[in-house]
Amino acid sequence: MKKSDKIRWSGCPVRYAAGVFGDKWCFVLLRDILLHGKRYYGEFAASEEGISTNILADRLSRLEGDDMLTRHVDPNKRSKVFYLPTRKARALLPAFLGMMVWATEFDENTEAPASFAKAFREDPKAAIAWYEAEIDRVNAGLEYSS
């Protein structure tokens, strides 16, 4: 069960967003899926941040329940599982990239190249389209499955 019994974490757009990904681990999972081309459970588990597997499983199923991801058994190796971003998750890209621009400006330890923020500010639509195409490219190698 979720906390949604006490307060409806919907209604207000900000509260809704907080309910879906207002959590460190959901944040980095969405990053891995939307920006780093990760799809397999094992790839998420190996993330630099070191998420533990119980939390990983929990967050993946929450995101699936919130219609952000769909789960698929790899047809070529049925012991492996991958997750694909839904349209809803992909629609977060503009906001996500906006946050990245912000972080790039204010994090003095940022490792993001200045060119990224510059490109996004000059032509946000093009930057978004570029990441969308990346997502499609990664998905293309997997999408002949249930």
Add this chain to the structure above:
Amino acid sequence: MKKSDKIRWSGCPVRYAAGVFGDKWCFVLLRDILLHGKRYYGEFAASEEGISTNILADRLSRLEGDDMLTRHVDPNKRSKVFYLPTRKARALLPAFLGMMVWATEFDENTEAPASFAKAFREDPKAAIAWYEAEIDRVNAGLEYSS
């Protein structure tokens, strides 16, 4: 002490953003400050979501430590305290509004009017400017203080 000992929650822009406001309560506090014109401790405490005061105090000081807010004693009534958003917090507005557009599209229980998303999509800069002006307007009534 913070969790930053084990993993540096900076470097990667998404991880940095998650470190600063990847938390339900920081999310709603920033909403209240950036979008709802709240400034006083008492106003935050009275938020619809019902944050408890220990968490509120903790999050306010975290946000202050992350240079998102500055704390001020009300010169007219020195038992009251208000918080002002920094330039860094205000710079989140574009990303924040982008998330709101997203939530408005996908939350079936949204209470946000369709006109909001429409206005933002048609002229994001104008929408941002409008909220910036609101923030200035609210601050104007308070900014003759330490």
Add this chain to the structure above:
DNA sequence: AGCGGGCGCTTTCAAATTGCAAGTGAAAAT
């Protein structure tokens, strides 16, 4: 000057969540 109330926290303690480590069971590889 004294006193009662409002206000911004801080403390207390139980309950929920997290995180590490060690399973488990199905499927692949050997």
Add this chain to the structure above:
DNA sequence: ATTTTCACTTGCAATTTGAAAGCGCCCGCT
């Protein structure tokens, strides 16, 4: 047939949360 890989699940200690009560300062009243 046996081992290995893989995606979780479980057990348990440690951290975090949340509701409620407490504390100290400031203000307004008398």
